[in-house]
Amino acid sequence: MIRFDCDYVEGAHPRIVEYLVETNMEQTIGYGEDEHCIHARKKIQKVFACEHADVHFLVGGTQTNLTAIAAVLKPYQGVIAASTGHINVHETGAIEACGHKVLAIPSEDGKITAEQVQEMYDAHWSDESHEHIVQPGMVYISFPTENGTLYSKKELEALSAVCKKCSLPLYIDGARLGYGLTSKANDIAAQEFVKYSDMFYIGGTKVGALMGEALVIVNDAFKKDFRYLIKQKGGMLAKGRLLGIQFEALFEDDLYFEIARHANHLAEKIKAGFLEKGYQMLFDSPTNQQYPIISDEKLKELSEKYAYCYWCRVDENHSAVRICTSWATKEENVAKLLEDI
Amino acid sequence: MIRFDCDYVEGAHPRIVEYLVETNMEQTIGYGEDEHCIHARKKIQKVFACEHADVHFLVGGTQTNLTAIAAVLKPYQGVIAASTGHINVHETGAIEACGHKVLAIPSEDGKITAEQVQEMYDAHWSDESHEHIVQPGMVYISFPTENGTLYSKKELEALSAVCKKCSLPLYIDGARLGYGLTSKANDIAAQEFVKYSDMFYIGGTKVGALMGEALVIVNDAFKKDFRYLIKQKGGMLAKGRLLGIQFEALFEDDLYFEIARHANHLAEKIKAGFLEKGYQMLFDSPTNQQYPIISDEKLKELSEKYAYCYWCRVDENHSAVRICTSWATKEENVAKLLEDI
């Protein structure tokens, strides 16, 4: 069985594992204040041109999202997100468990527009009974989205402008940020996230690490006492170095982007291969997640050799599936898959 | 200015006020365990044929909803409701503040169907990642709905059957229950609510009381320790008698239904009047809330003499408004309104 179902089927990239082995016997202080964390922070601040931002390492994506959002919202506020957003559909109500409504905006491809945000904002404030309605308190987007798609610079700029105008902090879920940044379709530089968002996170789990995400708090308003919240929500590791060491490795010699480029490159091959053979794609994704639409018959056949992630029914005898690549995906396996379709 | 904007513009029905005056100097114990509360409970159990149900008096609708729902759901469960449901749109996220997601089902007229509930249930349990998704834990409907519409007995029966099959407790928000029960379009008896639902509440605030709702807990599973929750959520009055006395009065000599019939009667007149003059109604409501669609010009004119509740824009120069009747609405004011349209 060759697994293409997600980008977390193997352990960590070998250079991360090596560095963990190498540093294993060092003695460090706990809870994310050790030298490795400090060093990793500095590397991230440099790569993302955010020297004045705070960088925190958290355990996983849901944890990062719920902690970040809980830090921003007032008790009567909600977070605007695409209806397809991870926080709206795949975190078992983590945001609601912190007391906040997810204000879902309909989305086909995983993205929302500046106009939609403006509309939701206006609808709230123009309602005479607005005190009876959850107040929009921030905006959440994913880059890339859960469907592999990307915001263009123009789209992100527009979203960011509306958010600033409406005093809605913009938070970017970058669980797969690397794949977005290194996509051929991308026109936004790593150094620009600090300009467009109030907070964003750099995904580790899905980009080569064992686990771990780096949350970048750009807006001063949300920096104070953030570590209290990480601890309260269960996201602070005693051996915090485990996260620092991994992010040090990821941002040494461009490894983070190298990993992502490798995965994107193979994803493009897969996409091209499917399209060439006349398949259609559910989403036009330029990143490491691809969504071919496959007949039931073919799918049955493929499922004997390949693991994929079932996505949805498309018509009577076709379904869309998700195929993912990662740092560990092998050219030869991609070649086999393309032969078999 | 004649107010038609809601059914709570006056104080309480005179017979309630009289009874409050009459009993004012009695000494009773506190927190809803006095003789008046006991007596009111018995009357309700009789009228609704639910001798084995627990009856609690709470302060208001949002309070009742959040307390009832918090009592039923496990932390990872959500409540299925119409997208237009009061808990989804007009309670400032009260349910989410208790940690639970509202699982909204699209609805045009305020109702949801048995099929929709079954579909949402099936979608959850057939998803391989269902542990990553909020689990449907109960169903919330309003009778009448927020749009004045009613479930037929057949519809409620079907909903109830699906709920039972899927082990989803059914909770009915009866903020305006009286208007529903006495509507000419209604074919469900008061005595049948105990059969179809696990919990329902009999609205007082909007049916003649100063404030107060009577929550009827039918399902034994949710009876235990319920008073702890009422207290914790701030819904337990020291002078709990204030609620008992009002519900005693409401269920003395059929007052509750008399109030509702009066309001429905005038609402029907209003509806007929509007239709006769060629107006369209946004919803086909057989209860005390009516939703005529009115031109901007006419609306401007009317707004000098009448208070209504603005509902929504319908087209370039028409809007829908809500017009409500209550125990206190006067025939002569209805006549004036119909003259002026």
Added chain:
Amino acid sequence: MIRFDCDYVEGAHPRIVEYLVETNMEQTIGYGEDEHCIHARKKIQKVFACEHADVHFLVGGTQTNLTAIAAVLKPYQGVIAASTGHINVHETGAIEACGHKVLAIPSEDGKITAEQVQEMYDAHWSDESHEHIVQPGMVYISFPTENGTLYSKKELEALSAVCKKCSLPLYIDGARLGYGLTSKANDIAAQEFVKYSDMFYIGGTKVGALMGEALVIVNDAFKKDFRYLIKQKGGMLAKGRLLGIQFEALFEDDLYFEIARHANHLAEKIKAGFLEKGYQMLFDSPTNQQYPIISDEKLKELSEKYAYCYWCRVDENHSAVRICTSWATKEENVAKLLEDI
């Protein structure tokens, strides 16, 4: 049976009831924005010399406490309170249900001192692991306390100074504020609460109203969007006028203080009577709650004629009970009680 068990055994003071009757047929807008609420607010702002404060009417004490505290604290903060404080022991965890720890300070008589607050604050911030500990975020005191005792002006001044120094907003639970203000032992003027506290509430339920408390928000930082929270927590009445009307009556012709003075006067008589006959008091209360220590034998005898609130076991054959007076307590019943002890 003559009830002395609490100050909420009867309905409302007759002048409140009369005003409710008188205004019953008026048409007003809902949710606390009607003319009666506006008028009541102005009266309160005048009596408490707080023209710049926001005044909100809420349903009850627990509701007011949880809403006010939820408005002030960040998710990782707790509220400092006496171990005997109402929020710590008699609100079924309402504060915790909003996500916040009550940081209890040991107290014998219901009061806490400026020194204790300073110590708790210092202990937190001097702890190297303070991020692992709930951060003190505000201070809650009751005036009078749950034991009937009062802070002197000097004590309150000191507490207030520490709170300001430590940036800990001070919130005063005035469920029985009237009894405190009119106590012969009191040296703090109504007009001074605005100076010492960031928020306080003026209790209605226990001082003659059917129900209702007036929350005064002094500190600008906590004013914004407060009505959203009232709605979310279920404390906003559709017929909000019910609260406004009652507070209008309470602050017309000094009724609020008249009620309290009457109750205090009779409480003093009771206290003097008990002391004269050689009884001891558990707390030295100068307000409407008295705590005589009574032998089992005597208590049994009294309980045939009088209702009291059992407080606690004192020694092998003595217990303390609470005896309360109110606007409705009659001189003759006090005389009977004193005869019978």
Added chain:
Amino acid sequence: MIRFDCDYVEGAHPRIVEYLVETNMEQTIGYGEDEHCIHARKKIQKVFACEHADVHFLVGGTQTNLTAIAAVLKPYQGVIAASTGHINVHETGAIEACGHKVLAIPSEDGKITAEQVQEMYDAHWSDESHEHIVQPGMVYISFPTENGTLYSKKELEALSAVCKKCSLPLYIDGARLGYGLTSKANDIAAQEFVKYSDMFYIGGTKVGALMGEALVIVNDAFKKDFRYLIKQKGGMLAKGRLLGIQFEALFEDDLYFEIARHANHLAEKIKAGFLEKGYQMLFDSPTNQQYPIISDEKLKELSEKYAYCYWCRVDENHSAVRICTSWATKEENVAKLLEDI
């Protein structure tokens, strides 16, 4: 600088690291359902004689505690714990953030007694106003405690019996369970935890792992849907194998207990050394945490060469500190320390 400040200053035990390296390129499914997790579960079920228990792997101690407690308690219930308990003092209010009060029982040495639990339970249920008070819903103890002390079998038996009698599920925080089980002072077998408790967790982070705890759910009542809660609270790793692999290694060839025995052995040496030289210990700990009382002068001297955890001021010129050992502690460093005191 030689670090004795905690038991998590190094990475993981080499055999764990080796196993991570060895398995790194395997492809597994995510979220804790892979072969390694399954295998690790079986090993734990065998060692702890709990074949019918569910075993879940979570990220850290706070996370495990808050998830387990949230799964057990109803919204109006609290958890009984020692005042010194980790959940009461060192988790930034994680339990309260889930809506529950920690009902603290005074404790000097970190333990609570069966009598204290019975008393708290009785006090609640004998109070006439018990609905106004948080209901005791479960009991939390730590083994070893936060002070290094242990419950004897007799004590645990008594606690367990009271808990069963009062229907209070007993949950044991075993962040350092290995050190307790292998302590010379311990008379409770690993196989007995299933008998005495409803849930307990086997700490990994502080006993040689990079991170991770194994929660054992003994009581059927709390098994259902537990994975939803893990996901919601952010404790479910995409690469769940990371936890499975570590626990497989820990329970291969008795490694878990070997690690603990090593640390306990050196802790005993430290304790003996201090006592021999006339020092006093703050707690009489038979596990890997030792609490010598040291003069300011001496402490200053030691702090130049050794890292310890400052505990508390004892008298004018003495403080207690915590000294910890772990799998990585070297005999030679212990020898140096003992020379220097």
